[in-house]
Amino acid sequence: MANILVVDDEMGIRELLSEILGDEGHVVQSAENAQQARELRAQSRPDLVLLDIWMPDTDGVTLLKEWQRDGLLTMPVIMMSGHATIDTAVEATRIGALNFLEKPISLQKLLKAVQQGLTKTAEPPRGSVPPRMPVAAEATAGAAHQAAYATNVGQPAPLGSHHMMGATFDARLTPAPAPINPMAQFSFDLPLREARDSFERIYFEYHLQREGGSMTRVAERTGLERTHLYRKLKQLGVESLKSSKRHD
The missing domain is CATH 3.40.50.2300 (Response regulator)
Incomplete structure (x- = not known):
């Protein structure tokens, strides 16, 4: 910004x-x-x-x-x-x-x-990225972590594990969050006109969320002129992210 x-x-x-x-x-x-x-x-x-x-x-x-x-x-x-x-x-x-x-x-x-x-x-952000340790130091640290895990558990550290504050966590044990399906809100039992409006509403809300509320990028993504896009959103009752924040 x-x-x-x-x-x-x-x-x-x-x-x-x-x-x-x-x-x-x-x-x-x-x-x-x-x-x-x-x-x-x-x-x-x-x-x-x-x-x-x-x-x-x-x-x-x-x-x-x-x-x-x-x-x-x-x-x-x-x-x-x-x-x-x-x-x-x-x-x-x-x-x-x-x-x-x-x-x-x-x-x-x-x-x-x-x-x-x-x-x-624009200036690059200062202090946002910690200095990277030399490659040799990384290898030494990794070997030390493997040895410590083998001593305590009796087997090599699993791939993808993370060592933090003296404890080892296996990244594979943490399930990835399930993706959100926007079409879960859609009903095929609606009359055609209502189903079409419902789909378009979900479609534009998805792109507004994806583009961070940028009407310019949404217009480019959906292939609509900005004026047509504004008119369409108003017709469907879809608010831009910027407008909804003003109401909060």
Whole structure:
């Protein structure tokens, strides 16, 4: 999850980008002009900025220059425009913009550019992976474990066993959890129309759960346009994970 700032004077663009990026799990702030963008940047540093070039008060390239001049260009910035020339895009890139998206922006290009921008600044987590012992040390530890088990039990340690806090546990003795079958909720005794609605409800709930509530990925997975998908979910009474969390 990342904090993304969308700067565009068109309300429809701001709402659309906020909805798409919100479905991807990001926290989105929006500004309709350069002044609002300055205020939001002064409050915190976003992980990524989507910045429109043509705005009524101050254009995006000028705002980009300001941030560079004042040492505030510490995050990736992706420029957007439907009327910019190649020279404008080159200038923005020279100043420090990471990428340039031409309007109307395709969903695939948007998500790819955002992912590249976030990957560029992402730092590997510190301390999350313990240092791996040398191979020789691993072999010695494994031999010691085998010897200790043979001494106490009188036979070699079984494959797949785990030694923890002085006790040996056989992983084979712990049964794997049975997979959940979503079709267990389905009844073949229903009339055709009700059975079809019931199946589609289970189908979309399954994909929403699988994709973590991302409407963008669910749309791609099911082969539906986002507008059609929203309409279908509303018709079936299926709530997205994000909507259900808001009700809790």
